[in-house]
Amino acid sequence: xxxxxxxxxxxxxxxxxxxxxxxxxxxxxxxxxxxxxxxxxxxxxxxxxxxxxxxxxxxxxxxxxxxxxxxxxxxxxxxxxxxxxxxxxxxxxxxxxxxxxxxxxxxxxxxxxxxxxxxxxxxxxxxxxxxxxxxxxxxxxxxxxxxxxxxxxxxxxxxxxxxxxxxxxxxxxxxxxxxxxxxxxxxxxxxxxxxxxxxxxxxxxxxxxxxxxxxxxxxx
Amino acid sequence: xxxxxxxxxxxxxxxxxxxxxxxxxxxxxxxxxxxxxxxxxxxxxxxxxxxxxxxxxxxxxxxxxxxxxxxxxxxxxxxxxxxxxxxxxxxxxxxxxxxxxxxxxxxxxxxxx
Numbered sequence: 001x002x003x004x005x006x007x008x009x010x011x012x013x014x015x016x017x018x019x020x021x022x023x024x025x026x027x028x029x030x031x032x033x034x035x036x037x038x039x040x041x042x043x044x045x046x047x048x049x050x051x052x053x054x055x056x057x058x059x060x061x062x063x064x065x066x067x068x069x070x071x072x073x074x075x076x077x078x079x080x081x082x083x084x085x086x087x088x089x090x091x092x093x094x095x096x097x098x099x100x101x102x103x104x105x106x107x108x109x110x111x112x113x114x115x116x117x118x119x120x121x122x123x124x125x126x127x128x129x130x131x132x133x134x135x136x137x138x139x140x141x142x143x144x145x146x147x148x149x150x151x152x153x154x155x156x157x158x159x160x161x162x163x164x165x166x167x168x169x170x171x172x173x174x175x176x177x178x179x180x181x182x183x184x185x186x187x188x189x190x191x192x193x194x195x196x197x198x199x200x201x202x203x204x205x206x207x208x209x210x211x212x213x214x215x216x217x218x219x220x
Numbered sequence: 221x222x223x224x225x226x227x228x229x230x231x232x233x234x235x236x237x238x239x240x241x242x243x244x245x246x247x248x249x250x251x252x253x254x255x256x257x258x259x260x261x262x263x264x265x266x267x268x269x270x271x272x273x274x275x276x277x278x279x280x281x282x283x284x285x286x287x288x289x290x291x292x293x294x295x296x297x298x299x300x301x302x303x304x305x306x307x308x309x310x311x312x313x314x315x316x317x318x319x320x321x322x323x324x325x326x327x328x329x330x331x332x333x
Contacts, residue, residue, distance in 0.1 A: 002248075005241045006329045011229050011251075094222055125258050126222050129325075151305050155256055158319070187291075187307040187317055 015130055018098035022105060022133030029110035031062075032216040033118065035096075035132050037156065038140035039149075040122030043166040045073045046199040047140060047208075048117055049080040054209040056081055059114040059216055064088060064104045066096040066121045073119060082117075084108055095126035098133055115216050124153040136161040136215065143167040147176045150184030157188040162195065164208060169198040226259055227267035233327045234277055243332030246277040250331070254324035255289035280330075289322030 010016065026033050038044050048063060055061055062084040063077035074087035086104045088096065101118065108116075118134055120127045139160040141149060144167060150157045157163075163185065171178075185192065195211070197204025230249065238246050253259060261284050272278045292299045293309035294316040300309065308315050 002331050002333055003241070003243075004329050004331050005237055005243070007233065007237050007327045008329075009233050009237075010326050011226055011233070012325070014229055014232065015225075093225075097225070129222070129258065148305065151307070154319075155258060183315055184307060187315060188319075190316075 012129060012131075015098050018102060019131035019133035022098055022101050023135070025102075025105055026110065026116065026133065026135070029113075030220065031110050031113050031116050032219045033116040033134040034136045034138050034212075035118045035120060035127075035134040036138045036140065037120045037124075037127045037160070038122060038142070039124045039145060042122070042140045042142040042145065043199050044119050044122065044140055045076050047164060047166060048077055048082075048119060050199045050202065050205055051117075051209055051212070052077065052080040052082055054205065055115070055213065058213055060112060061115045061117060062086070062108055062113045063117045063119065064101065065119045066090060066100065068092055068094075068121060077117075077119075083113065090121060094121060094123050095130050096120050096132060097130040101132045101134075115212070124149070124156050128155045128159045135219070138162045138164060140164045140166050141181075143170045143174050143176050147178070147181040148184075150181060150188055154188050157185055160189065160192065162193045162211070163189070165194060165196040166199055168196045168203065169201045223259055223263035224267055227264050227271055230264070230282075230327060231268070231271055231275070231277060234280070234330050235275060237330060238276060238332050241332055243330075244276065245333045246280040246330050247333055248281045248283060248331035249277070250283045250285065250328045252285045252287060252324045252326050252328045254287045254322040256319070256322040257325040259325075285328070287321055287324045290320050291317045292320045293317050 036044050060083050063082040064086045065073040066088045071087040074085040078085040088100050137160045195208040234249050291302045293314050295314035296312040298311045
């Protein structure tokens with residue numbers, strides 16, 4: 001005889017639980033943390049490289065870099081002034097998950113840091129589904145990607161707490177309708193705080209880093 | 221791309237609840253997946269056949285109930301299926317709309333013997 005057993009459990013429940021554990025670990029060490037997500041080439045590592053020198057003498061920063069392979073990004077973060085930089089190679093996985101971040105947290109003496117920056121694997125789909133336990137999720141959009149990305153990747157745009165629009169120095173050269181882009185963002189994530197900037201020229205960087213410092217301070 | 225992890229989670233959840241219910245065999249797994257949840261049914265089915273081997277769920281049928289995405293206009297309250305390239309309300313053209321369906325991603329129930 002067949003019996004139906006009701007369950008109603010979110011499929012990624014196990015990951016969500018671990019994310020909560022990661023968050024309590026960061027909380028109890030007094031570390032504020034952000035998860036930076038974007039497509040490959042949007043400028044995640046460049047933004048981190050330009051952010052670190054601006055936080056010097058203000059915050060002690062650790063960076064965790066997720067990539068399918070290589071330690072290029074962690075090396076760049078270390079060279080840019082991160083007090084610690086840990087590379088996670090996912091070996092083919094398209095996103096970081098809470099287990100991977102837990103492994104990285106175990107390698108850090110969290111009491112030595114004010115801010116943890118997690119750089120996710122370059123991907124506009126999967127990272128949105130896997131909570132890590134960081135305090136805030138940040139998405140970097142970049143001008144050459146095109147203005148239709150909120151419409152094509154709604155899951156990513158919906159779940160974030162702040163949006164960086166990188167490479168604004170390319171606006172004169174690329175057909176990017178900012179109002180069309182912003183309309184899509186507004187539907188998916190009403191009122192999300194937005195930082196238009198260029199990690200290359202430095203334009204807009206101060207607003208972003210000041211916000212970050214404020215976030216960390218308000219957490220203390 | 222992460223169907224492997226998803227399949228493993230579906231199996232873990234199903235086996236845990238089957239054990240609690242004292243089941244000998246899982247014959248069906250009922251999943252509810254919204255349009256905005258990014259998984260491919262065929263890939264999950266493919267991994268299932270590998271992963272569930274040797275467990276009490278190895279012959280279980282996976283049933284996918286797909287929920288269509290829905291947005292609701294906060295101005296005129298119309299619920300509609302959004303177009304790919306435009307989220308505005310098709311009736312009153314308002315851009316103040318909210319996503320009201322399509323995020324579902326859960327194991328609803330299992331059928332056991």
